[in-house]
Amino acid sequence: MKKILGEFEEVVLLLVAAQHDKAYGFSIKTAIEEMGRSVNLSNVHTTLYRLEEKGLVSSVVGSASATRGGRRKRNFVITQAGKVAVKETKESRLRLWSSIPSFVMEGA
Amino acid sequence: MKKFNPPKFADKLFRWYCRNDLQDSIIGDLHEQFYHDLERKGIVKARLIYWITILKFFNRFTTKRTQNKTNQPMSMNYLKTPIRFLLKHRSYALINVVGLSIGLFSCLVISFFLHHELTFDQQHQNGHNIFRINMIFADNSGSETKYINSPPALAPGIQEMYPEIERATQLRYTGRTSLRNGDQVYFENHGFYADSSFLEVFTFPLVSGNTKTALDEPNSIVITSHLSKKYFGEKDPMGKLITMNNDVLLKVTGILEPIPSNSHIKFDFLISFETYTVPEGYLSDLTSWWWLGFVSYVQLQNPSGGQELQNKLDALYREADPDNETPFRTIVQPLEEIYLGSAGMTDDLASHMRSGNKYSIYALAVIALLILFIASFNLMNITVATSLTRGKEVGIKKVLGEEKSKLLVQLLLESVLITFISTVLAYVLFLLLFSQIKDHLNWDLEISSTLLLTSIPIALLFITILGVLAGLYPATLLTNLEASRALKQGLKTGKGAAWLTNGLISFQFIISVSLISSTIIVYQQIQYLRNQSLGFDSSYVVSMKLLPQDMRSFYDRFKEDLRQNSQIQSVSRSERIIGDPWPVNGILVRDEPDYKQVHGAQIGYDFLNTMGIELKTGRAFSEEFGTDSLGSIIINEACAKHLGFDSPVGEKVQFFGRHRTVIGVIEDFNFSSLHSEIAPVVMIMPFIDLENMYVKVAPGNLASSLDLIESRWNEVSNGAPLEMQLMDDHMNQLYQREEKLSLLITGFSLLAVLLACLGLYGLIALMVNKRIKEVGIRKVLGASVSSLLILFSKRYLGLIAIASLIAAPTVYYILSLWLNEFAYRIKFDFSALLLAALLLATISLLTIGTRALRTALANPIKALRDE
Numbered sequence: 001m002k003k004i005l006g007e008f009e010e011v012v013l014l015l016v017a018a019q020h021d022k023a024y025g026f027s028i029k030t031a032i033e034e035m036g037r038s039v040n041l042s043n044v045h046t047t048l049y050r051l052e053e054k055g056l057v058s059s060v061v062g063s064a065s066a067t068r069g070g071r072r073k074r075n076f077v078i079t080q081a082g083k084v085a086v087k088e089t090k091e092s093r094l095r096l097w098s099s100i101p102s103f104v105m106e107g108a
Numbered sequence: 109m110k111k112f113n114p115p116k117f118a119d120k121l122f123r124w125y126c127r128n129d130l131q132d133s134i135i136g137d138l139h140e141q142f143y144h145d146l147e148r149k150g151i152v153k154a155r156l157i158y159w160i161t162i163l164k165f166f167n168r169f170t171t172k173r174t175q176n177k178t179n180q181p182m183s184m185n186y187l188k189t190p191i192r193f194l195l196k197h198r199s200y201a202l203i204n205v206v207g208l209s210i211g212l213f214s215c216l217v218i219s220f221f222l223h224h225e226l227t228f229d230q231q232h233q234n235g236h237n238i239f240r241i242n243m244i245f246a247d248n249s250g251s252e253t254k255y256i257n258s259p260p261a262l263a264p265g266i267q268e269m270y271p272e273i274e275r276a277t278q279l280r281y282t283g284r285t286s287l288r289n290g291d292q293v294y295f296e297n298h299g300f301y302a303d304s305s306f307l308e309v310f311t312f313p314l315v316s317g318n319t320k321t322a323l324d325e326p327n328s329i330v331i332t333s334h335l336s337k338k339y340f341g342e343k344d345p346m347g348k349l350i351t352m353n354n355d356v357l358l359k360v361t362g363i364l365e366p367i368p369s370n371s372h373i374k375f376d377f378l379i380s381f382e383t384y385t386v387p388e389g390y391l392s393d394l395t396s397w398w399w400l401g402f403v404s405y406v407q408l409q410n411p412s413g414g415q416e417l418q419n420k421l422d423a424l425y426r427e428a429d430p431d432n433e434t435p436f437r438t439i440v441q442p443l444e445e446i447y448l449g450s451a452g453m454t455d456d457l458a459s460h461m462r463s464g465n466k467y468s469i470y471a472l473a474v475i476a477l478l479i480l481f482i483a484s485f486n487l488m489n490i491t492v493a494t495s496l497t498r499g500k501e502v503g504i505k506k507v508l509g510e511e512k513s514k515l516l517v518q519l520l521l522e523s524v525l526i527t528f529i530s531t532v533l534a535y536v537l538f539l540l541l542f543s544q545i546k547d548h549l550n551w552d553l554e555i556s557s558t559l560l561l562t563s564i565p566i567a568l569l570f571i572t573i574l575g576v577l578a579g580l581y582p583a584t585l586l587t588n589l590e591a592s593r594a595l596k597q598g599l600k601t602g603k604g605a606a607w608l609t610n611g612l613i614s615f616q617f618i619i620s621v622s623l624i625s626s627t628i629i630v631y632q633q634i635q636y637l638r639n640q641s642l643g644f645d646s647s648y649v650v651s652m653k654l655l656p657q658d659m660r661s662f663y664d665r666f667k668e669d670l671r672q673n674s675q676i677q678s679v680s681r682s683e684r685i686i687g688d689p690w691p692v693n694g695i696l697v698r699d700e701p702d703y704k705q706v707h708g709a710q711i712g713y714d715f716l717n718t719m720g721i722e723l724k725t726g727r728a729f730s731e732e733f734g735t736d737s738l739g740s741i742i743i744n745e746a747c748a749k750h751l752g753f754d755s756p757v758g759e760k761v762q763f764f765g766r767h768r769t770v771i772g773v774i775e776d777f778n779f780s781s782l783h784s785e786i787a788p789v790v791m792i793m794p795f796i797d798l799e800n801m802y803v804k805v806a807p808g809n810l811a812s813s814l815d816l817i818e819s820r821w822n823e824v825s826n827g828a829p830l831e832m833q834l835m836d837d838h839m840n841q842l843y844q845r846e847e848k849l850s851l852l853i854t855g856f857s858l859l860a861v862l863l864a865c866l867g868l869y870g871l872i873a874l875m876v877n878k879r880i881k882e883v884g885i886r887k888v889l890g891a892s893v894s895s896l897l898i899l900f901s902k903r904y905l906g907l908i909a910i911a912s913l914i915a916a917p918t919v920y921y922i923l924s925l926w927l928n929e930f931a932y933r934i935k936f937d938f939s940a941l942l943l944a945a946l947l948l949a950t951i952s953l954l955t956i957g958t959r960a961l962r963t964a965l966a967n968p969i970k971a972l973r974d975e
Contacts, residue, residue: 012688012763024133024137025133025134025137026137026140026141026144029137029141030144040161040164041137041138041141041158041161041165042161042162042164042165042167043164043166044172045134045137045170046165046167046169049169049170050169053169061132066138067138068136068140069133069139071132071133071136071139072132072136073133073136073137074130074132074133074134
């Protein structure tokens with residue numbers, strides 16, 4: 001079955017890729033909020049778990065950090081399947097863009 | 109700056125629901141966010157966000173899994189172990205399933221019956237506003253009779269007087285009626301003359317015709333679709349003519365949908381009230397406020413207006429008859445109370461209104477509950493007993509890391525599974541057997557498939573609760589066990605389990621003793637009733653129903669014809685047959701001003717010798733005395749006492765508007781059921797056309813006598829159909845209701861006792877298995893078989909003794925109440941209780957014996973060989 005990415009899933013997946021091996025729940029949440037969009041931490045986590053379930057990201061329990069009272073972070077990295085998925089999403093978007101007649105977007 | 113920390117309780121909550129492997133990383137993130145928010149948004153907001161986030165985290169990714177990560181679907185694994193366990197302990201599972209499914213089956217049968225009995229007269233749109241007006245007639249001696257009947261002027265009269273009455277309607281029973289369409293002619297027993305508003309007050313839908321106008325015109329008849337089929341086949345009867353009693357032509361103006369079996373008014377046809385004329389010879393007419401020959405219903409504007417109307421009606425009768433110290437009183441009875449609340453009321457017309465018996469409903473409901481108790485106690489007991497052998501199994505599961513809650517669910521599933529299978533079986537049994545039971549008990553009820561379907565979820569819910577309750581105690585015991593102890597010594601039941609088992613068994617014994625002894629007493633009472641001398645001899649008496657005009661036209665010739673034959677001993681006739689209620693009327697003793705109530709019967713010549721009623725003094729009606737038909741009266745001994753006559757013959761009374769002289773006194777006899785005391789009865793010669801005819805034939809050749817009657821009938825009757833019935837059969841029918849009821853109660857009681865024994869058997873079997881080594885050792889040391897049997901059974905015999913003592917007062921109380929309903933009754937006898945206890949002890953000993961004997965007789969080596 002082809003994995004269809006939701007819009008929010010796509011954002012999270014792109015951020016995981018962008019932050020490379022430093023991505024974890026709170027860092028992604030902060031990044032999303034910096035984009036000017038408010039989001040609950042639980043939604044980010046849930047999306048990450050869902051992506052993991054779909055095999056698009058994988059998680060590793062990372063090193064402890066002092067700010068977190070010694071609790072370890074769960075770091076997420078994008079998998080090969082994840083890379084294919086974002087790429088396909090991007091290409092299908094581009095195909096849609098290129099199908100728009102140029103005069104339609106004039107003045108936008 | 110003050111140091112703030114994330115809320116601890118929120119963390120606790122989170123850790124409670126969240127999976128262990130995610131907890132740390134998420135809480136880390138949460139804390140990071142908290143300090144982040146604390147700096148920018150302040151403590152209040154930070155805390156709020158913290159809480160909201162934790163609550164929002166609750167979803168399928170974060171919550172604890174109840175299942176290890178296997179590919180198997182969760183439910184399969186859950187079911188597998190219980191099924192394996194049940195298969196391994198097949199015999200106990202079987203005992204449970206058989207017991208529970210029989211128990212549930214009984215409950216289903218009883219519940220459907222009760223549902224039917226408790227949902228009478230609910231199809232009427234105005235149901236809550238409908239009331240029946242019953243009348244109470246009292247005399248100076250204080251004895252009163254309640255009638256469901258009321259006078260003909262009442263309904264139309266009060267409708268005009270009181271605005272709160274929206275509609276009033278009345279019925280007059282047609283009696284036995286012949287209906288004819290072409291060559292289709294039958295007698296019909298269930299019909300009424302009904303007011304034009306009857307179909308508006310009550311909701312009896314019509315297939316065709318108009319409820320508002322169907323009964324408006326004189327000579328209109330509304331028939332049920334059933335009757336339509338009987339007389340007209342597939343043709344449309346609307347507008348066709350039906351001949352009533354070979355006399356009156358009626359036009360069909362409506363066809364009724366089938367009348368539901370839970371309607372207290374039972375009828376196949378309705379004739380417009382305008383058609384009714386008071387027969388010749390009656391002393392009252394339709395303007396009478398005193399003639400209790402009709403049934404009146406009112407539809408009030410306000411459903412709570414019954415009591416107020418009753419007060420008004422009572423006042424009305426007081427004012428109408430100011431000299432009477434005991435005027436008529438009324439009972440304005442709500443429709444929904446009529447079916448079960450009319451016990452003890454007389455229907456003066458014997459119009460086949462349905463009336464139910466509260467006591468039988470209570471009795472059946474209690475029995476259903478008891479059966480269910482017994483079956484579920486069995487389940488509980490056997491589950492407790494089998495759990496004793498499962499310490500190792502549970503121990504190993506615990507060692508292998510099974511969670512406690514999961515183990516509990518598994519153990520509970522075993523009993524739930526048993527109850528579930530039993531429910532399915534109970535429904536199968538029900539579908540297979542219900543119609544037979546219904547036929548056998550003459551139950552007149554239909555079960556709709558929707559009702560059956562709605563019962564299933566209720567039954568399922570109920571059964572799951574039952575299963576969980578039954579399994580909960582042993583399951584908690586087992587799961588609370590420490591793994592090491594469970595493995596080392598197995599489950600040692602403490603005092604708790606022993607108390608539970610003993611308690612449940614005692615309770616079963618109490619139920620069993622109560623049911624057996626009650627059954628014995630009910631049986632004795634009914635036998636006593638049947639063996640009572642009725643005061644008349646109905647053997648070899650053939651009864652026939654005749655239409656009044658037939659009685660007029662050919663009775664005398666027919667009687668003469670029959671009397672020519674030596675096989676025929678005597679012929680007579682009467683107004684009402686023995687067994688139907690006889691109408692009550694007022695009688696005046698010569699110089700006393702007040703009426704006294706007596707049951708009056710109109711009889712023909714030779715009635716006393718035909719029925720074998722003994723004459724005490726005086727003489728019977730005789731053709732030699734021309735005055736008998738107008739001026740003579742015969743009374744029974746009870747009546748002589750009631751009227752205060754020392755030497756009754758020759759006394760003068762007034763009855764039915766005539767002065768009459770007492771010419772004879774007869775022995776008391778039971779003219780209606782033995783529920784009631786012998787009432788004062790008077791007999792007079794007929795002034796209206798009678799309907800019942802009797803022929804007493806010589807003992808011996810009954811068949812040829814019946815042939816003779818039939819051939820003579822055909823000569824004189826002009827083709828009127830002949831319906832003969834032996835009086836003995838008729839009398840048996842009077843007690844049929846009681847007998848069927850007692851049969852039902854006996855049947856279910858026996859079933860309950862059987863279930864209790866089944867449970868006992870299972871329990872003993874388990875007990876004996878556990879003590880098999882002990883038995884072996886005892887035998888080796890020289891114990892005898894009988895001493896071993898005593899060893900196993902003495903505990904149960906003790907319990908039976910205790911149970912009987914506890915049961916005695918309850919049984920005494922309830923059955924004394926029941927016995928008090930009868931005028932002729934046996935005395936409550938504690939020997940029935942003793943008998944019940946002995947019976948139960950015997951059954952239990954047999955149960956114990958069959959199982960224990962096998963062990964006691966077995967070679968002790970077998971028991972001791974393997975270790």
